[in-house]
Amino acid sequence: MKLSQLFEDAAGKKVLMSGNEAFARGIFEAGVRFAANYPGTPLSEVGDYLKYLSDISTTFTFDYALNEKVALESCIGASWANSRSVAIFKHLGLNVAADPLHTFPYSGVNAGMLILCGGDPGILSSTNAQDNRMYSLHTKTPIIEPSNIQECKDFIKEGLRLSELYKIPLYIHVTTRLCHSYGVVTLGEIQEPTQTGHFEKDPNRFVNTLGRALNNQKKYFQIVSEVAKNRKIFHLLNKVKLWSKEKPRSNIGIITSGICYSYVLQACHKLNIKPPILKLGLIFPINREEICHFANEYELNLLLVVEELEPFIETFSKRVFCNFCNAMRDLEIHGKDYLPNTGELNTDLVIRFFANFFEVDNKYLLEEFSKKEEALKEILPMLPIRQPTFCPGCQYRPVFYALKKVTAKIYEEMGIQHIFSGDIGCYTLSEAYPYQLLDWVVCMGAGVGIANGMAQILNKNQKLIAYIGDSTFFHTGIQPLLNALKNNIDLTVLIFNNYWTAMTGHQELIATPEQFLKKYGDQSSTQEKSIDLINFVSNMGIENLVVTDAYNIEKLERIFYNTLQKKGLKVIIINEECALEKKRRIRREKKAELSKTQQPSNKVKSETYYTISDSCSKCNECIEFYGCPAINALYIDENIEANNDSRSRELRYYIDETMCVPEVCPGVCRQVCKNQMIHKTMINPYLKDEKKNSK
Amino acid sequence: MADIFNILITGVGGQGAVLLGNLLRTYGLTSPLIKNVVGTETRGVSQREGSVSATTRYLIDSKIYSLDQKYEADELISALIPLNDAHLVLGLEPLETIRNLKYISEQTVVILNTHQNFPRNVLFGSEQEKKYPSVAYIIDLLDQFARRVIAMNFNTLSQTQFDNSIYANSIILGVGAQEFRNVFLKKEMGQIIRGNLKNAETNIKAFELGYKLISNY
């Protein structure tokens, strides 16, 4: 969907949008004045949309904060000064923001405030699957969870209303599947943000010291239990699904929430069963009376709980019926004793769970499932996967290529083995073939962090190299580096200054040069000042500091070889923009340039191309060990389909023009070819088109 | 009461699976036959050449198209297709299509582009021990599971007809639309293509070529 359409004033219109678009739209409709975010899947795009909104709006401010703690704290401040605010980040970010999260609810909020947090139960793009609902066991923050795209938008508005009503923050729980799904949404009215920003002093409430904190804690707990008891809220956010007007015949009931509700519905259809379903939108705190009422009303003797990861709802349900609900003390409750507590759920898993308890008339369904699974078990492991690698022309490739050579050489010459302390970003792909230069990954900032301790313990024949990207450096990387400096630890730190938060979709960060910042309008209220990472690190007073560009392999090898043999803390800054974003940026700028001069866009100057000569000896250095994906191979005999054994056939190596990025990469593959079989040519794109047409 | 109709698109990053999914969802929003639509796309870890799949799910009035399911309008929420439940698979790449065998069963029609995209790491990387299965094997396998498999090198067809292989997806879409005429109205599909694709006229021609393809054979 076009960004301009996403923020269009068109109440009542039905549009298709993704969960992430719906969240951004909800934030817009609800008159939120301030939002802050640190990017992370599954919610990265919400920040991208809001950044656009802040650039075109005079009333809305958005901030790519340095990390999640700062994002959350900024939103607390905005809410205390009476404007609605939303903090947005991925589940892992809540760990970083956990400190304020445990205290500020004691003071509560003024204008409505939400924490929108995206979980990743399938670990599709994270390092763990932690179930953030568990945080509320000690923070007591109420949790609401949308189960479809419309609710993604509407729950933002409801959540802010409730937060304002009770003067406490609310937590919105959502997972990858919903964020990335599309559905039909009816747009709503747009509410203007409040325009006054005023903070009303109240030390008893806001200064959480000893006696005051205890007092505020009591008040806060009191409010949360009022939320729990409010029947109106229960019925506003939760829903009982019945399949017909008559009372259900089965004595089995289901409790579920979020995307799992859709799996439950499909499972019921497939099994042709019609149990009453309680779909929770408010997951915490639980209204005990209403849950009991659900069981009593439908005379349940069995309750099945369907949720991903931890038995959160299940545990609460069990407590309700054991300790509270007299009539239902021996209600049987099942959930995680059948369903897995790792990974995502799906309809098939729910069907199997239900089949244990319901009379199932189409038993063949389960047989088919097993048959299919047997077949898949044989076929799927045979299929080659498509392994991710750095983009064509990526500035990281020459770095890891050179590092691999140099560390191998040092091992040979001196018997010193290098250990690679990893961090999170595109450079994590250094783990993959052919580089394989990564020994662990834990969380952001942990690369230098873990090296801090290990470097002080290691024997002489092992040495450490730690990686960190620029976004990660400013997120949680400064303290571990200073700590290493303080102790002058024997460690080499590679800082990748690629100007963007690349892995999550090229968001800008504090180290993005001002002239590169993507602005959608003149109003841009986001970033006022950029900080030059090189300057910043230079001022730390690190004795062994080297700054280098990335596309010269010989130079890199020289620097690595010299630096790695030194003692104490060494820092090498690889200063080179992310190739993918640079390519896009150059194209953007070219386009803007052309539209300014009103030249037809096909009058582009001739371009550079790289080609592999026919006398290439197939040493595989470029294609396999350098591994730029723009270098590829074709079977010389066309008839691929006839021959099953691909290895006996002859290949021709070539550089794919559509993938090679000569405007960014200065032909690094030429540097790795010992036989000089890769050539640089100039070619006029006109000719290229003609060539294609004549084919 | 209504039935759910499931479309799965499989391919490699950059082949247009995401675009095709978008197009089909837009059709779902505007078509008079369709009461609700959801969908999603799953990309690999990177923007780069990874496996991609997209789903589109329609809620269609049972009177128009009956699959013996009885859903209410608000019951179509999950964008994921349950096991064995794809009705139409648009396979843009052979290997990626059998990777999604999970969804293919006796109710599935598979339109397969036999043009292969070799994962480079099979030739020169971490997967050197594994083979890219032959297209003959892939078609055979699909035949075992699916109701009907229509396999052809649509890239070549597009190249010979339109001097460029990029219209292959529109041809495939046309073949799929013809297979399920109760779901896809030809005129409305044309409008959606016109409104959402570059080179609309050639894409519509390609769609129509696909639409007539099977009856011409």
Ligand SMILES: Cc1ncc(C[n+]2csc(CCOP(=O)(O)OP(=O)(O)O)c2C)c(N)n1
């Ligand atoms: C606490 C936390 N927040 C967010 C993320 C998501 N995330 C993964 S990598 C990354 C940024 C990496 O940026 P940078 O270090 O500059 O490396 P690049 O991708 O640019 O190479 C982010 C934000 C995360 N893994 N953990």
Ligand code: SF4
């Ligand atoms: S996005 Fe940028 S940093 Fe990441 S792999 Fe691609 S070129 Fe390299």
Ligand code: SF4
């Ligand atoms: S010049 Fe060589 S290394 Fe650089 S992008 Fe092109 S093929 Fe890759």
